[in-house]
Amino acid sequence: MSEPEKDHGGEGDPNRRDFIYIAAGAAAVGAVGAVVVPLVAQMNPAADTLAMASTEFDLSKVSEGMQVVIKWRGKPLFIRYRTPKEIAAAQEVKLSDLKDPQADSDRVTAGKEQYLILVGSCTHLGCVPTFGEGQFGGWFCPCHGSHYDTSGRIRVGPAPTNLEVPTYEYLTDTRVKIG
Amino acid sequence: MSEHPSTYDPKTGVEKWLDKRLPIVRLAYDSFVDYPTPRNLNYWWTFGGILSVCLVIQIVTGIILAMHYVPHIDHAFASVERIMRDVNYGWLIRYVHANGASMFFFAVFIHMFRGLYYGSYKAPREVLWILGCIIFFLMIATAFMGYVLPWGQMSFHGAVVITNLIGSIPVIGGPILTWLQGGFAVDQPTLNRFFSLHYLLPFVIAGVVILHIWALHVTGQNNPAGVEIKSKEDTVPFTPYATVKDGLGIIIFLFLFAIFVFFLPNSLGHADNYIPANPLVTPAHIVPEWYLLPFYAILRAVPDKFLGVVAMFAAIAVLFILPWLDTSKVKSMRYRPVMRWFFVIFVVVCLALGWCGAQLPDTPVIPGLPSFNLIDGAFNSYLWLTRFLTLYYFAFFLVIMPWIGLKEEPLPVPASISEAILAEHAKKKG
Numbered sequence: 001m002s003e004p005e006k007d008h009g010g011e012g013d014p015n016r017r018d019f020i021y022i023a024a025g026a027a028a029v030g031a032v033g034a035v036v037v038p039l040v041a042q043m044n045p046a047a048d049t050l051a052m053a054s055t056e057f058d059l060s061k062v063s064e065g066m067q068v069v070i071k072w073r074g075k076p077l078f079i080r081y082r083t084p085k086e087i088a089a090a091q092e093v094k095l096s097d098l099k100d101p102q103a104d105s106d107r108v109t110a111g112k113e114q115y116l117i118l119v120g121s122c123t124h125l126g127c128v129p130t131f132g133e134g135q136f137g138g139w140f141c142p143c144h145g146s147h148y149d150t151s152g153r154i155r156v157g158p159a160p161t162n163l164e165v166p167t168y169e170y171l172t173d174t175r176v177k178i179g
Numbered sequence: 180m181s182e183h184p185s186t187y188d189p190k191t192g193v194e195k196w197l198d199k200r201l202p203i204v205r206l207a208y209d210s211f212v213d214y215p216t217p218r219n220l221n222y223w224w225t226f227g228g229i230l231s232v233c234l235v236i237q238i239v240t241g242i243i244l245a246m247h248y249v250p251h252i253d254h255a256f257a258s259v260e261r262i263m264r265d266v267n268y269g270w271l272i273r274y275v276h277a278n279g280a281s282m283f284f285f286a287v288f289i290h291m292f293r294g295l296y297y298g299s300y301k302a303p304r305e306v307l308w309i310l311g312c313i314i315f316f317l318m319i320a321t322a323f324m325g326y327v328l329p330w331g332q333m334s335f336h337g338a339v340v341i342t343n344l345i346g347s348i349p350v351i352g353g354p355i356l357t358w359l360q361g362g363f364a365v366d367q368p369t370l371n372r373f374f375s376l377h378y379l380l381p382f383v384i385a386g387v388v389i390l391h392i393w394a395l396h397v398t399g400q401n402n403p404a405g406v407e408i409k410s411k412e413d414t415v416p417f418t419p420y421a422t423v424k425d426g427l428g429i430i431i432f433l434f435l436f437a438i439f440v441f442f443l444p445n446s447l448g449h450a451d452n453y454i455p456a457n458p459l460v461t462p463a464h465i466v467p468e469w470y471l472l473p474f475y476a477i478l479r480a481v482p483d484k485f486l487g488v489v490a491m492f493a494a495i496a497v498l499f500i501l502p503w504l505d506t507s508k509v510k511s512m513r514y515r516p517v518m519r520w521f522f523v524i525f526v527v528v529c530l531a532l533g534w535c536g537a538q539l540p541d542t543p544v545i546p547g548l549p550s551f552n553l554i555d556g557a558f559n560s561y562l563w564l565t566r567f568l569t570l571y572y573f574a575f576f577l578v579i580m581p582w583i584g585l586k587e588e589p590l591p592v593p594a595s596i597s598e599a600i601l602a603e604h605a606k607k608k609g
Contacts, residue, residue, distance in 0.1 A: 043359070049366075049368065074362055075364045076458060126339040128458075128460060142462075145541065
């Protein structure tokens with residue numbers, strides 16, 4: 001990197017010059033990084049967007065065999081009151097028959113098996129599956145033909161995983177807090 | 180041709196004064212008046228000029244629409260309807276802008292097929308071709324984001340499906356998706372940034388167009404004979420020859436444009452986009468705009484979600500390396516008796532892919548014909564037709580082009596452009 005000393009009339013120490021090059025280069029890289037971070041990070045969810053991340057719901061609003069759709073984090077949330085027949089159908093399925101194996105008991109709260117809470121966004125490309133349709137009586141996604149069962153598990157179609165179960169907790173016997 | 184000497188002769192004192200300080204008139208004169216163009220250019224070469232007009236129309240109408248449009252999820256749809264009903268001539272400006280996007284893509288597809296047929300991507304025009312591919316990619320991004328802005332059902336759910344494609348990238352896909360959407364779903368932040376970028380990108384396109392024209396003027400234009408300019412007999416000045424020819428092409432193109440704007444303004448759109456966006460209900464059949472259907476078909480042809488996305492992007496990426504995939508020494512397919520038939524099939528395949536992209540994958544191609552199941556779908560379905568067409572699309576670039584270039588016996592290529600013209604004249608007379 002350093003040039004022969006005689007070109008500069010014997011002045012200067014090549015090591016010092018190298019140090020200045022490297023220090024200047026490092027400072028430039030650091031400066032670019034410091035500029036890029038805020039410019040990129042501003043596109044991530046803002047504080048108020050994150051603040052809307054949880055919601056509460058009164059389960060007594062859903063009647064048996066029906067589903068209520070509410071909006072949560074900009075996406076639909078399915079809250080389904082399953083009939084005993086639907087619960088039995090979900091529990092009888094062998095795990096080996098599933099594309100994304102998960103027991104029905106892992107997708108609901110013990111003792112509250114009738115209430116199934118799911119993010120209503122197809123795991124393929126995010127369309128909203130329609131209630132009670134498809135080969136398994138759960139949901140059917142009209143966009144690319146994914147069939148979900150009464151536990152919201154993918155059975156047939158291009159979706160790679162089961163409908164997502166959001167994190168939620170029971171505040172009272174009939175009140176849940178989602179997110 | 181960079182070696183083309185400037186013939187600009189400033190006459191008045193003002194011109195001489197300016198020429199010494201900023202030779203901008205000289206640049207324009209040398210580029211668009213006295214610029215030597217091959218004398219055998221046909222009407223397929225008028226689409227460059229037509230595309231420039233398209234870009235100007237989109238920018239002018241777009242800036243006007245931005246004066247009346249509100250990029251907010253609660254007001255976007257209503258503001259577009261207000262433009263249609265209440266803003267003076269708003270209906271006209273929006274229909275020109277919306278149909279203008281379709282016209283732009285129609286012209287760019289012809290422009291690209293022309294380049295493909297006449298070998299305009301080959302040395303020394305590789306950079307010119309790649310710049311064109313960049314413009315095409317930017318056009319797709321711009322058109323997609325523009326389609327989201329009216330915030331109708333197709334806008335919204337199209338944005339959901341397309342942004343979710345990015346989410347399919349292993350490991351980093353999820354965080355990138357959230358970053359892109361600015362939240363946990365397509366919502367206000369997404370609409371707002373799409374509006375910002377939709378306003379920005381046309382000017383980026385205009386910048387790359389300038390580079391595209393610069394590269395064109397360094398290498399000189401290709402021509403139907405595919406032989407380079409050798410002498411002054413091979414060329415005519417840009418003005419009046421190319422100016423008038425481009426002018427006629429543009430006028431005829433504007434006829435077509437006007438037919439759509441005034442008589443069929445919604446024929447290329449989807450009726451569902453006149454329903455305000457509802458995140459809780461997805462339309463029964465999601466389709467992109469017609470010009471993206473071939474790529475959408477390729478996406479759906481692959482059973483794996485992530486690999487489908489890879490295939491869709493690869494369909495565009497393969498164009499960038501096209502100059503190095505073609506092994507033939509002959510540029511124009513006029514003199515390539517075998518390759519031209521593969522080219523014709525390629526055009527048909529692209530159109531067929533577009534057709535397939537608009538169909539539901541499970542629908543039988545020939546109704547009533549008995550079918551059997553092949554791996555994961557009925558053989559007589561658009562799913563399998565799309566797969567065969569996708570296979571040809573990639574094979575055309577990756578197998579046929581390198582292989583035929585080596586095997587094919589080309590027809591005799593004329594020594595020069597003027598010789599090619601004289602031979603054509605002799606054939607017509609004799």
